[in-house]
Amino acid sequence: MRKKCLVTAALPYANGVLHFGHLAGAYLPGDCYTRFKRLVQEDVLYICGSDEYGVAITLSAELAHRSPKEHVDEYHAINKKIFDQLNISFDHYSRTTWQGHVEPVQQFFLDLFHNGYIEEKVTEQLYSELDKKFLADRYVTGGCPRCKKEGARGDECPHCGASFEATDLINPRSKLTGSPLTLKPTKHWFMRFDLFKDRLRAWLNTKDWKPSVVNFVEEYIQDLKPRAITRDGSWGVKIPLENTEGKVLYVWFDAPIGYISATKEWALSIGKPEKWKEYWLDEKTKLVQFIGKDNIPFHAIFFPAMCMGQNTPYKLVDELPANEFLNLEGRQFSKSAGWTIDIEEFLQEFSSDQIRYALCASAPETADAEFTWSDFQMRCNAELVGKYGNLANRVLVFAKKHCGQKVPPKHTLEEIDQQFIASMEKITQEAYLAYEQFSLRKVAQAMMELSSLGNVYFDAKKPWTDAKSDTTRARMETTIYCCLACLKLLGLISLPIIPDSAVTLLQWLGIATENLSWQEIVSYSFKTGNSLQEPAILFQKVEDEAIEKQIQKLQTISRV
Numbered sequence: 001m002r003k004k005c006l007v008t009a010a011l012p013y014a015n016g017v018l019h020f021g022h023l024a025g026a027y028l029p030g031d032c033y034t035r036f037k038r039l040v041q042e043d044v045l046y047i048c049g050s051d052e053y054g055v056a057i058t059l060s061a062e063l064a065h066r067s068p069k070e071h072v073d074e075y076h077a078i079n080k081k082i083f084d085q086l087n088i089s090f091d092h093y094s095r096t097t098w099q100g101h102v103e104p105v106q107q108f109f110l111d112l113f114h115n116g117y118i119e120e121k122v123t124e125q126l127y128s129e130l131d132k133k134f135l136a137d138r139y140v141t142g143g144c145p146r147c148k149k150e151g152a153r154g155d156e157c158p159h160c161g162a163s164f165e166a167t168d169l170i171n172p173r174s175k176l177t178g179s180p181l182t183l184k185p186t187k188h189w190f191m192r193f194d195l196f197k198d199r200l201r202a203w204l205n206t207k208d209w210k211p212s213v214v215n216f217v218e219e220y221i222q223d224l225k226p227r228a229i230t231r232d233g234s235w236g237v238k239i240p241l242e243n244t245e246g247k248v249l250y251v252w253f254d255a256p257i258g259y260i261s262a263t264k265e266w267a268l269s270i271g272k273p274e275k276w277k278e279y280w281l282d283e284k285t286k287l288v289q290f291i292g293k294d295n296i297p298f299h300a301i302f303f304p305a306m307c308m309g310q311n312t313p314y315k316l317v318d319e320l321p322a323n324e325f326l327n328l329e330g331r332q333f334s335k336s337a338g339w340t341i342d343i344e345e346f347l348q349e350f351s352s353d354q355i356r357y358a359l360c361a362s363a364p365e366t367a368d369a370e371f372t373w374s375d376f377q378m379r380c381n382a383e384l385v386g387k388y389g390n391l392a393n394r395v396l397v398f399a400k401k402h403c404g405q406k407v408p409p410k411h412t413l414e415e416i417d418q419q420f421i422a423s424m425e426k427i428t429q430e431a432y433l434a435y436e437q438f439s440l441r442k443v444a445q446a447m448m449e450l451s452s453l454g455n456v457y458f459d460a461k462k463p464w465t466d467a468k469s470d471t472t473r474a475r476m477e478t479t480i481y482c483c484l485a486c487l488k489l490l491g492l493i494s495l496p497i498i499p500d501s502a503v504t505l506l507q508w509l510g511i512a513t514e515n516l517s518w519q520e521i522v523s524y525s526f527k528t529g530n531s532l533q534e535p536a537i538l539f540q541k542v543e544d545e546a547i548e549k550q551i552q553k554l555q556t557i558s559r560v
Helices: 020-039 055-063 068-085 099-114 193-204 211-222 257-269 293-308 343-349 352-361 373-402 415-436 440-461 470-494 499-508 518-522 544-559
Strands: 004-009 043-050 092-095 118-128 140-143 170-174 182-191 230-232 247-249 286-292 326-328 369-371
Touching (some): 004 020, 020 286, 020 326, 020 352, 020 415, 020 440, 043 068, 055 068, 068 092, 092 257, 099 118, 182 230, 193 211, 286 293, 343 352, 352 440, 352 499, 369 373, 373 470, 373 499, 415 440, 440 470, 470 499
Parallel strands (some): 004 043, 004 286, 043 092, 326 369
Antiparallel strands (some): 118 182, 140 170, 230 247
């Protein structure tokens, strides 16, 4: 039986457009890992979807003078299109507003409630007499309780960076109407995360995660307290108890359950409504959740505890490759400040494989990383064009001219040929292990190492000299045969990262990738006389003018 692997990527919040930082943190790493798992023929399922509830969405919708549903519909469509354009190969992309999401969320609540893990509390919250409703922190502004400056938000101060509760604000006011707010008692439901400390610690001890993740989680568990899981409002999943009108479940509570509801929707879409259980209710399934580091508490603590409190034995996460942040030219990505890259505009000028490779080569796997336009140009020109594309072009053009555009025979191998073959097989195995260990940076390095190896070998063997004489023709043919084998492995290890270009390269070699596994491609032997295709331009060079235009945009923003 094939190994089962369930892969999820953090549900993007449908309150704005994705940027490169999001892609580098979760979605591209998840996609490359999933493509790799498909290549090694595991039973892998890649699940994601839009996170569409929460106060931030209602606030943005009100400011835009439209309903929350209209608001999330727009961003769900925009982000789904971006994923499609970047070749993110989800098996299913759902959304938390689909009707089937309600049942599992409410069941999670009821199991926790009846098992004694949820308690009711009456607390004082900010109330607007003008709006006749309680206002969540996103709707509130006032003076900072620490630095005393005006303009503090309901949860933090943009001036001094302090974090606090909205009830701590000085002279709190409604962000929408400016009306003063008062404290008023209201009932909410809290999950007793403090009751899960020992179980979470014991479970965490079984994990071999990144030290940064483990250390963060261990420290967080020490201070676990009951946490509110409901809010006053109407945009969200309703509480499944009587006399709870005007209350909904907190978005952070319902969002991770979206992985389960999305898998249920996938099962329905393929006509097998019970198939989701084969992934979520089978302990042998390997659950891998790709997230950014800001999502660690929800995936390493809160959601596992929520699952531990269920009557249904849901699968707990096995691997949590939480990436650090990707910055842009020395600053954090910020749509509000304009410090970002328009992905749709980017894809009009550059290819999806170019950005996929550039992001993988500088992936924020162990520390915050940087996207710079100069580095992007170098990755595209010096590496993709100068090494990868150059090797493919020179070998296949030479084969057309001197081998009749067919696979030449392999004759007696010299020591240089044997060393070349051993080295490229070693690099291929290193790439395999790097995929298993979630290190796309190492895979990108392996791609360039293999490209350089092939170019050095080609230069060292000088097949153009051997082609001049019948007495050395066999040596030339062996050289080209070995170079074709190198291109085959180069196409293989790069398939998950640059799928369009890698498929094209393998097609030029006469290899139909859709029917072959990783091992089958590794062991694939070229048959003498098989036709090769004439190569075209695999990667476009990135011109200085294109980069200068992008840098000037950011410089203009810096001066504002």
